[in-house]
Amino acid sequence: MQLLVNIIVLSSIYALIACGYVLIYRVSRVLNLAHGELMMLGAYLLLTTASLFNGNPWLAIGAAVVLSLAVGVMVYVFLMRKMTGEMVLAAVLATVALGILLRGVMVLVWSAQQQYPGQAMGFTSTALALPGGARISLFAAILVGVTALTYLALFVFLRFGRWGVRMRAAGQNPLLAAQRGINLHGVYALAWGLSTLTGSLAGMLIALDSGLTGSMAIIGLKAFPAALVGGLDSLIGALIGALIIGASEVLSIQYIDPLLSDVVPFLVLIAMLIARPWGLFGTREELDRV
Amino acid sequence: MQSSSFIATALMAGAAAALAPAATAQAQNAYVIGVTAALTGPPASTYAPAIDALRIYIDRLNKAGGVNGKTVSLVIQDDSAEPSKAAANAKKLLTQDKAVLMINASLSSTYAPVVAESKNAGVPLLFASSVCPKAVYPPAEAGQFCTTAFAANYDSRASLAFIKETAKEPVKIGFSAMAIPLSRGEIDFAESQAGPLGMTPVDKEIIPPPTADYTPFATKIKDAGANWVFSWAPWVTQVRTFEALRRLGWSGDYVTWAHLEAEGELKRIKDGKLYVVGANALFEDNLPIQKEIAAAVKEAGGKYPADQMTEGWIAGMVIEAALKGAGANATAAKIQESMQNLKVDLKGLRGGPIEWTKDNHFRTRQYYRVYRWDGTKIAVVKDWFAYDVK
Numbered sequence: 240m241q242l243l244v245n246i247i248v249l250s251s252i253y254a255l256i257a258c259g260y261v262l263i264y265r266v267s268r269v270l271n272l273a274h275g276e277l278m279m280l281g282a283y284l285l286l287t288t289a290s291l292f293n294g295n296p297w298l299a300i301g302a303a304v305v306l307s308l309a310v311g312v313m314v315y316v317f318l319m320r321k322m323t324g325e326m327v328l329a330a331v332l333a334t335v336a337l338g339i340l341l342r343g344v345m346v347l348v349w350s351a352q353q354q355y356p357g358q359a360m361g362f363t364s365t366a367l368a369l370p371g372g373a374r375i376s377l378f379a380a381i382l383v384g385v386t387a388l389t390y391l392a393l394f395v396f397l398r399f400g401r402w403g404v405r406m407r408a409a410g411q412n413p414l415l416a417a418q419r420g421i422n423l424h425g426v427y428a429l430a431w432g433l434s435t436l437t438g439s440l441a442g443m444l445i446a447l448d449s450g451l452t453g454s455m456a457i458i459g460l461k462a463f464p465a466a467l468v469g470g471l472d473s474l475i476g477a478l479i480g481a482l483i484i485g486a487s488e489v490l491s492i493q494y495i496d497p498l499l500s501d502v503v504p505f506l507v508l509i510a511m512l513i514a515r516p517w518g519l520f521g522t523r524e525e526l527d528r529v
Numbered sequence: 530m531q532s533s534s535f536i537a538t539a540l541m542a543g544a545a546a547a548l549a550p551a552a553t554a555q556a557q558n559a560y561v562i563g564v565t566a567a568l569t570g571p572p573a574s575t576y577a578p579a580i581d582a583l584r585i586y587i588d589r590l591n592k593a594g595g596v597n598g599k600t601v602s603l604v605i606q607d608d609s610a611e612p613s614k615a616a617a618n619a620k621k622l623l624t625q626d627k628a629v630l631m632i633n634a635s636l637s638s639t640y641a642p643v644v645a646e647s648k649n650a651g652v653p654l655l656f657a658s659s660v661c662p663k664a665v666y667p668p669a670e671a672g673q674f675c676t677t678a679f680a681a682n683y684d685s686r687a688s689l690a691f692i693k694e695t696a697k698e699p700v701k702i703g704f705s706a707m708a709i710p711l712s713r714g715e716i717d718f719a720e721s722q723a724g725p726l727g728m729t730p731v732d733k734e735i736i737p738p739p740t741a742d743y744t745p746f747a748t749k750i751k752d753a754g755a756n757w758v759f760s761w762a763p764w765v766t767q768v769r770t771f772e773a774l775r776r777l778g779w780s781g782d783y784v785t786w787a788h789l790e791a792e793g794e795l796k797r798i799k800d801g802k803l804y805v806v807g808a809n810a811l812f813e814d815n816l817p818i819q820k821e822i823a824a825a826v827k828e829a830g831g832k833y834p835a836d837q838m839t840e841g842w843i844a845g846m847v848i849e850a851a852l853k854g855a856g857a858n859a860t861a862a863k864i865q866e867s868m869q870n871l872k873v874d875l876k877g878l879r880g881g882p883i884e885w886t887k888d889n890h891f892r893t894r895q896y897y898r899v900y901r902w903d904g905t906k907i908a909v910v911k912d913w914f915a916y917d918v919k
Contacts, residue, residue, distance in 0.1 A: 241777070242748070245742070245745045248742055249741060249742050249745070252741045342570075343569055346569045346573060350832045351569070351576075351578075352578065352837070353764065353794075355797065364772075366775075366777070366778070374776060374777050375776075376744075379744075445741065449743070449772065450765075450769070452574060452739070453569070453573055454571035454738065454739040455739065457738075457739050458739055458740075458741045461741065488745075492745040492749065493745065493748070497734050497735050497746055497749070498735050498737065500740075500745075
């Protein structure tokens, strides 16, 4: 039972991060390689709001969520918008540069030491007992719930929401969408905002559960295989991909060698790229256009 | 506060650029010490506080008149724990800045290029807060020295000896390491020593850095039936494995290395069965030298808490002594000669002095102390004990 809980928790972490990759790729064909850093920035924003709104943790969380959304929008407005019309590769390289810049700035502003936003907000991470003798930490349980809610909200938004439909249209055929009067810059800015928000939620919850260090950005990269295995343009793919990667990692720790847990996700990824380069739920046409 | 320190840093960087020619002229009348350190990058939390402490120490030294009537110019370069950057830093510090002493405070992967550059230039190299390489242990190689508290093999011996003394029932021991060569090597050594000491090794987890969730690793240790766990790794791996074990309901005893973060973390976690074995005295001791450090950090507006400053402060004390011994017209060779015959009283920051000889550039005796949270404060569980380093 504990094994199952471990798989669900790790998969949820990867799924929450991976949907950010998918949102941006699906709409603009850009691989955001600064996603891990933006995720970490979200966690640091929570640390800042926790000290700003000392004694009011919910206000701190709300402010950090709004700021994360705003950061994503600003990344688009001040950086990625300038990449419009350039090669996709140039945009991807811009995200690499953004990631390096953010890492340096975060150390300068918040220092390199381990931080605990949960402690600053007066939270303690207790453990919950589950049937079958399994246990889960409170924040891990919240993370699983937040992941489920995020995916549900995104499915509803993209299927029925006015801006969601516009995002899908812009992703499928930007030229036609623009001709139909869709504000492409607005759509792209929203995609960046939502992507940064979901990544930040993951960063905040990981930080609340076990603390925050400068190496958190790498966890963002570890979720990348989940998005690729599932298919970069598919949200359901990101969910299934995260489950596959999470399960392979936990099972390799349990039954093979803990050291392999770092390698197995990439072995799965390589196998997928050989057998089905567009991923389980991605579309071949989308990948050909990269 | 955070943003104001960022602005101050930016202003200082601008001012430094504007005053560069003047600084160069001043450096000619100063001992130039080159530092390549992981101030950014994943392992920065281990090294950045030490270099901040060293900077504060040297600033304070200069304000008090310097050494032998000369100031000390500390030129700090960030290598982000990347070997290529460390190599470029070392070249720049040795050829452009004309450093007479080099300091490495970074991952062991940066050692090779920095050692090579320093050797070529004939400049001594001090490892401060970074792990001591084999070259500093007897028989030591000329030109490499180390002040860092932790010591491969000795740390495991001290920790296992403590477990053997403390355990009231047969010890089933689990191990936790980070998937980096040094941590793995030490845990392999500890595992090999556990059997002869009458302990039963039941599990060993080598955890990749960084890991999103430590619970799967902790689950294995718990399921293996460990009643003691020993971890020797960067702090993040040590503490997160412990906390994951506790969340799983594990109630055993956990022994781990007292990194810079240990004091603050013992106060945060407040668990009586979490023991930290270390070579530095914690600030709970409230020694006069610790009060002095705390005051200096406060005055300088240090980025890190005073209780993380010991490593850098010790490096500062040793550098001051080495420069004093080398004289006002010190060359790199004279500094190296001075370092080869050095004894520095650490005023209680460690169990004994740092003493270097021609053959031993680590220390002649390695002292340990064990602390834990006793319910109300941090308490010494086992007072200073030592091993001769031969």
